[in-house]
Amino acid sequence: MHEMLNAFRMSVRDWLEQNCPHEMREPLATDKDICWGGRRFEFQSDAQRQWLGRMAAKGWTAPDWPARYGGGGLGSERLKILRQELARIEARPALYSFGVSMLGPALLKYGNDAQKETFLPPIVRGEIRWCQGYSEPNAGSDLASLQALAVDKGGYYELNGSKIWTSYADQADWMFCLVRTDPEAPKHEGISFMLFDMRSAGISVKPVRLISGRSPFCEVFFDNVQIPKAQRVGELNQGWSIAKYLLTHEREMISWTGLARAGTKSVSEAARTADADMLAEPLLRSDIARFEADELAFALTIERVRDEVSAGASLGALSSWFKYYGTELNKRRHDLLMDIHGSDALAWTGADSEDGKLARDWLRSRGNSIEGGTSEIQLNIVAKRILGLPG
C-alpha cells in the first residue's frame, strides 16, 4: 500500500512538473488573480487558461469527486498527497468555485443521476460559475423563515421574491437557491432546493455597497422566474436538510480564518516597522501582547484539533467555536493595525494607501462576526451542542 502511494506521489510530482506553468507556481498576489471560471470569465494569461484546462482534464479541480462525473476519484490518502505536492511547488488553485466547494458535495449527496450528470462536469471544467441564494432581507440568522415563493405551475415552478448577500451574483451563470414551496407548513418543512440559470427571464441583480466600499455581495430579485421541475434537487419541501448540510460545510471552510495569511507581518512587527518608538507605549504594547498571545494559542489549538481529527476524532460543533474565535481575533487584528498606523490608516483614496486598504479592510472585518453565522449564533451552538445546555 505504502509503495503504491509513493508511486502515486511520484507520478503526481512528475505530472505537475510537466503541466503546471511556472507563472502558476506562486501564491496569488491579489484577489484579481483568482480564476473563477464561468461563461463570462476572461483569463488573465495563457498560463492561467492552461492550468485550469489541464487540472480539469485530470479531474483535479474536484479531486475527490467520482470519476464518472469528471472528478479525480481520489481517496483521502491520495487527496492528501495531491494537496501536499501542489503546496510543495506553491501552485495556486487552478479554480475557485462555489460549485466545487458547496453545490457539488450537496448534489453528490442529494441529487439524482440526471442532475449529477448534467451539472457536475461543467463545474469540474470551470465552465459554469455558481452563486448561492439563501439569505433574504427578512431571513438572516433565521434563515428558515425565508419567503421567496416557488409556486407549482404544472410543468415548472414560478419564483417571486428576493435574495440578499449573494456573492458574485452579477458574475455567476447559475444559482442554487432555497425557496418556499409550502407556505402553510411549519417553516422548516416547506423549503425546497432549486437550481436555475441566471440568464432566465425575470432575474435582476443589484450590487450591495458596503461601509468598506464595493463588495461582491448582491441583491437578486425574482419576478415570475420559471424553473423547470427537473432542476429541483431532492424531494419537495425537504430542502432544509440540504441547506443544513451545506451550511456546516461552509462554516468549516470559514473556520480557519483567524490566522494571519502566511507571509503577512505580525502585528508587533508592523508596530516596530511603522514607528520605532511605538512599542515603548506601555498600554498599546500591552494590547499587542495580549493579542499575540491569543493568536499563538489559537494557532496551537488549530494544530492540536487538526491532529486529533487526523487521529480519528470528529470536528462537529467545534467548528462553530473556531469560526467565532477566529473571526473575533481577526477583528482585533484590524483594530490594532488601525491604531498602529495612526493617521496613515485614515486615508481613503490614492496610490500611497492602496486606495485606503487599511481602513477598508478594517471596516470589512466588522462583517466577519456576522457572515457565515453570527458570533452570537455560534455561541448558541457551542452552548447547546457542545456543553449540552438546554433551551
Next chain:
Amino acid sequence: MALVLNDEHRMLRDSARSFFDARAPVAHLRALRDDASETGFCGDLWSEMADMGWAGTAIPETWGGLGYGFTGLGLLLQESGRTLTPSPLLSTALLGAGALVLSGTEALCAEWLPQVAAGRKLLALAFEESARHRPMPRSTRARASGNGFLINGRKTAVIDGHVADAFIVSALAGDADSSETGMSLFLVSADSPGVRVETSHLLDNHRVASVDLDDVGLGPEQLLGQFGEGYPLLEDILDRGRIGMAAEMLGIADETFARTVQYLKERKQFGVPIGSFQSLQHRAAVLFGEIELCRSVVLKAMRAVDEGSDEVAVLASLAKAKCGRAAATATAEGIQMHGGIGMTDELDIGLFIKRWRALNQHLGDSRYHLERFAQLQGY
C-alpha cells in the same frame, strides 16, 4: 510530532485521574484542613504516589526515577488540580529534583535523587525575597569562605519549606550586583546551623515558609553548577515550574467549569433551568473556548520541555499567563453562576478559587508573564 497525547501518557493521565478520584478527592483536602493537619498534605498518600514512581516521574532512571520526562509530571499535576489534592509533586518532584537534574551536579544528584524518587526526602526551591515575583535575589548573598561558602539572607514564600529536608537556595554570588545576573544555587540542608524556618498558612490550605540564613556555612560540593552562573539554571527550573502550575490551573479550570455547567442544567428558577438563559450560555461558551486554548498551550509547552526546544521560555510564560486568566474566569464564574451557595464554605467551588489564587501568584502572575512574553517576542 502530533499535538496529541501518546498512549503511554494517556494511560498515565487516566490512572492518575482514577487514583486521585478514589483516594484523594476534594473531600481529602477538606479533611486535612478541618483536622488542622500540620503539614497540609498526607504523608501516607505521598508514599503511595512514590511507590507508583510518581515522585521520580521526571528523574532519570540512572538516579532511581521513571525517566518519563516532563510531560508525565505535567499530566500528574493537571490531574491533581481537578481534585485539589495537595502533595509535594510541585515542590519536590518538579522544582527541587528538577533543579538538581538540570544542574548536572552528579554528587548531589546521587545523594538526593534516589531518596526523592523513593518518597523519603522532600525538597523546596527557596528563591523569592519579595511579595511580587522576582527571580533574581536582592539581598541573599553567598561569599567564598575557606574552600566553601557562607550564605546570609532571607527567603520568602518557599513552597513546602515547612517540610523540606533541604532547600535549593538562590544567592547573589560574591559581590555581584542584584541588577545583573551573577547568582548561584546551593543545596542547603534544613538542619544546617544558622537556618531558621517559619511556616505560613495560606488561603489554599497549603504552607509556605520563610527561611532565614544567618552565616550558614556550605561546602563546595553544595554548589549547583558553576559559581556566579546560576541564572540560566534558575530560569530553566522556574519555567518548568510555571508550566507545571499552568497544568494544575488547567485542571482547576476544567473541573470548576464542568461542575458549573452541570449546575446550570440542574438549577431551576422561574420554572426553567438557569442554563437556558442566553447570557449564561454565552458566558459559558466563551469560557469553554478559553479553556480549550489553554489545553493546547500546556500540551505544547510540556512537549517543548521534553524536546529541549528553545521555545520553552516563551511557551512557559504563555501557559502561565493564559491558564492564570482562564482559571481566574472559571473560578469567578463558578462562584457567580452558583449564586448564593457559591459563597458557602460547604460548596467546593470556594476551595478551587483559593488554590487558583495561590497558583496564579507563585512564580509570576498573568501580568508578569504577559510582560515576559512580550519581551521574549522582542518588544
